[in-house]
Amino acid sequence: MNLRDLKYLIAVADTRHFGQAAERCFVSQPTLSGQIKKLEEELGVTLFERSKRSVETTHPGEIIVAQARRVLEQADALLQLAQSHQDPLVGPLRMGVIPTLSPYLMPLILQPLQTQYPQIKLVLSEELTDTLLTRLDKHEIDAALLATPVENPDFESIPLFEEPFWLVHPRNHPLSKKKKIIQTDLDCTDLLLLAEGHCLAEQAMEVCHLHERAVQGDLADLRAASLETLLQLVAAGFGCTLLPALALNAVSAKDKGIMTRQLQLPDTYRQISLVYRRTFPRRKVLEVFAAVVLENLPDTIRAI
Template sequence: MNLRDLKYFIALAETRHFGQAARRSFVTQPTLSGQIKKLEEELGVALFERTKKTVALTAIGEALLPHARRTVEEAEALVRLAHAGREPLAGPLRLGAIPTLSPYLMPLVLAPLQRRHPQLKLVLTEELTGRLLERLRHHELDAALIATPIKDPELTARALFEEPFWLALPCRHPLCTQDTIERRDLARLELLLLAEGHCLTEQAMKVCRMDASARSGAQADLRAASLDTLLQLVGAGMGATLVPALALRSVGTGVVARPLELRDARRRVVLVWRTSFPRTEAIEAIAEVIRANLPNTVRALGAGPQRGARRQAEARAAHS
């Protein structure tokens, strides 16, 4: 039994006419008839009841028809995926992103990416950094957008941009009108943070020189699951927080955002993937589109792969 015979079976089942099925299959009628008979002999059952005027499916033929269709469809899907593998800028690419980045970055780049590479289909996932890296290592994702350094030699990271942090304050906070916000001002803030597991939490505490063990009071118990919720708490006068520049459009009523003139008040966003992943052209295409569509509130980076890519670079050099 082969796929060709299953296609003949499907064609005859749908047309109920040997001549029409043969024309649809681009073979002669005797050829199609002989292959159907061969298939019936292999399966050990009659698929059709034949008379001089009619062709009808038997009960077992009716039962086998959906399976034949699924088998042919799966085989065709396998061929399509293989073709996509030969064309790195075609087909699905599974991309993950952290929650403090995805809602603000992806709307800027999805349409330009579709226009530039219409055959590339992103499958997006939004999860915390640890889970994204775990899924990347287990081949459940092809690439991920994160904001933490990567030290895994099996992973390659491409720096995309640096994103400054802004200070979000209740509208009547004294720092709203202060000319310059200094480090000691941040140390005295009632800082609101995201829930544990968000890399932004550790980054904000580092910028503010805050020790987790020193946090107390109501702010220590207020942990939001999203930046939008955090900003709503700021607007309600519950405290202040640090906001990445791309998320500034989420700043609503009752909140004032102030820039921070501090060298470390920023994060570096990178695109990371397995060093062994074969579709590097697709990765580079995504990186290029992201850099080309960034607002002027962030600084695009054109750096090459970080240390984790050394093995890949050496392999390429050896074959050049």
């Protein structure tokens, strides 16, 4: 059995005329006659009662024709579904974002994305880099916004922008007296860190030339679960920390006891990129997403 055969079948049932049915199906009459005959043999049922004068659908024929219409109806629906998914922008885009980026970047782009590409249904999940990479590998998400380069050859990435780190310290901190922060100021500072697993923690240590062991002792117990908590610690005078630029809005607005200092030093930024499986078939939607991100960055952040 064949969808084409069912089309032939219905054409004959509709026209009661092999010639006209053939014309409607854009085939010759012998072709259509042959296929109908083959179908009848396959089904073991005579579908049409032919005479030289007329063609009539038999009773079982009527029933089978009705069912054939249902089959073609569903097949047609399949084609329409396919058509509606030809545009790579259509459908859900499952995006993972690291926690130190998501709350500060997403508010900037959700509105523009929704306005420019309403057909993209963004599904966000906020998790640590490792988790995101695992889920990406398991096809549970389509792409991830990360701050670390990827080595896995299964993945590719679109570089988005460089996000500078700012130094954040209490207003009564010794560094308050310095007009400009230099590298050595960072080296020996009382750095507060995020909990383990946050890439920001390692990156901060790297910027400050610290190793894992250096943050043992008093500070080891103070690793914060979120940037918000971290800022609370800074405000409470427990030490200073490095903050990614996009998160600055979160601090300046609410806490007068905190000073934020731009770092005019080399390599004091993290590189944000959009990571996806090499085999992901809807690259277009990622390109569109990346473009929207870049268009809506504050002027202080430079795109790559």
